[in-house]
Amino acid sequence: RKEVEQDPGPFNVPEGATVAFNCTYSNSASQSFFWYRQDCRKEPKLLMSVYSSGNEDGRFTAQLNRASQYISLLIRDSKLSDSATYLCVVNKKKSSGDKLTFGTGTRLAVRP
């Protein structure tokens, strides 16, 4: 089983739709979680960190479920500019330092 798993998509949605992505992780000792956004042929950029209590940034909501070992990203009122690949990232502290593991990403295509 992969350490971090995401549905690769693509999710093809109309403008204005609400779309949700899930990401599961296998290591229960994982301690911090993030969503990154990557546009085609560009570098990943931090979208938001995911906190235990859940957090919201405008149209984006991230949630963490430690019991079931998954994180989610909800995008409301989708815009054309939201089209990108969304990467789930999980961090586990080790004696040698933190270990960040990336999911392979979920592709979102928002159509007019």
Place this chain on the structure above:
Amino acid sequence: DADVTQTPRNRITKTGKRIMLECSQTKGHDRMYWYRQDPGLGLRLIYYSFDVKDINKGEISDGYSVSRQAQAKFSLSLESAIPNQTALYFCATSESSRASGANVLTFGAGSRLTVL
């Protein structure tokens, strides 16, 4: 100017050639990383460095070497390139462990390497 700058942005080379990818940063971060990205495999860590005197292997270090010339510079070398090293390579930086942003990565724009 970008916070994390990678050169070259694109490179085509032949099997057996030595290649160096360079990375420099103006963020003042202690930690620097080299990743490669392949379709369907996501980002995989090649090497990382927590300060100038600290170099660590990542999950796929075979066939690669690195040099941390200064806090701001971290270069990746392929001593004898082979076709399966064709990939998109990213350099990234982050703050030290005591900082609140310790696990947040800032990436360079990427270096696309093709080995024929």
